[in-house]
Amino acid sequence: MAQVDMTGTRRLPFGLLTAWGATRLLLLLFVFKVYVFPGPDVTSDVSVIYQGWYEILRTGTYPLDDVTWQYPPAAALAILSPGLLPFLDYASAFFALAFLADLVVLTLLLYAGARPGRTWRGAWVWVVGLPLLGPTVYARYDVMVTAVAVAALLAGGRHPRLMGALTAFAALLKVWPVLLLLGARGRRAWASAAVTAVSLAALFAVSMPGAFAFLTFQRDRGTEVESLGALVFHVARQFGWNGQVLLNYGSVEFLGDYVDVVSNAALALSAVAFGWLLLWRVRARRFDPQTLADAAFVAVLMFTTTSRVISPQYMVWLVGLAAVCLCFRGSRMVVPARLVLVASFVTVLEFPIWFSHVVMSDGLGIILLFARNGLLVLATLLAALELWQATVPRRVPLPAPDQPTRTKEPMGS
8 A cells, every 4th residue: 555644645655666776786786797697698789789780870870781680760779879978888878778767667657656546556567577587678778668668658648649759759669669559549649650750760761871671681580489489399399300599680590491381370370469459449449548558568468479589678568568557456457467577587587597498499498488488378368358358348139029929819709
């Protein structure tokens, strides 16, 4: 229960703030290597890949010859952002900005949770969920994208135009936030998003060559070893499948016979998910304050679970959206959110702690992936069911027409 002072103002939850401070200090100690986190070094992407892109981007062009650049044009802003802190080296500045993005999300959730009809459950989800993923959260720019997405969702109820603009900007940082618009009602959010997206895309296209080269690189990706479809090959390797596990297009992927079949099946599942979401949007009639966030959570869950790639940092998106959902007392996403938290903990076990077991497809690696991906599948199905039941009215069967009553004729007539 939140404490309330004599004026009726809710006091900040001391325990929540203490937990956030303690866990974030530990994350910083890991990324700055005061303590060494088990498994491969997750910070090397910042000091090698991100910094390499930084050197190219600052010359005024995108990394056109690097197939690992698979991000929309505004991602350049995230990669260039450490330049705002010239007194720090690149990696240290990036970690500091990721930490600030984390703080922004917490502040937004605390502010939202203090309003009438809201709760600080969402802030607790963020405080607990993010550190479950380990230092990866500060070594990728996804926490920055999530901060913009959280701001967009929380603005959606009262400021749809602002939501649309923030959503468009977030989608140009990383594509998935476009799904936030799924539950938006009226035209203002959609119109604002369209105008902002077209304007920013045109600006990037004319100012820097190669702004949309990422579309080709994304198209050519295969089945990443942590994805749902990859379980087929992890099991197949136990029965003699002779494919390979190689670093390909910036991630560790399966290469070999039937990989294209599984990749196409994943795309087909994503298409089915998209079809279900369209059907829901047509059939939905009840839109409560939490519906916008709940619908976004379901949509991102669906596309994350069915994707050809489920990188550990994708879980940051789900934790952030689950946190927004649980800011609303009426949200029915409590169980799916808890499943996402458990999946986040299993994720840090499979990467980076025991990633070598995943790559080798041994018993431990397969168990971890079945557990994590199984939790995501279960969370997706439950969340979709809850969203449907909360917003789509049941069809009431029409009453049967009255049957005429036959009168008994008198005897002898």
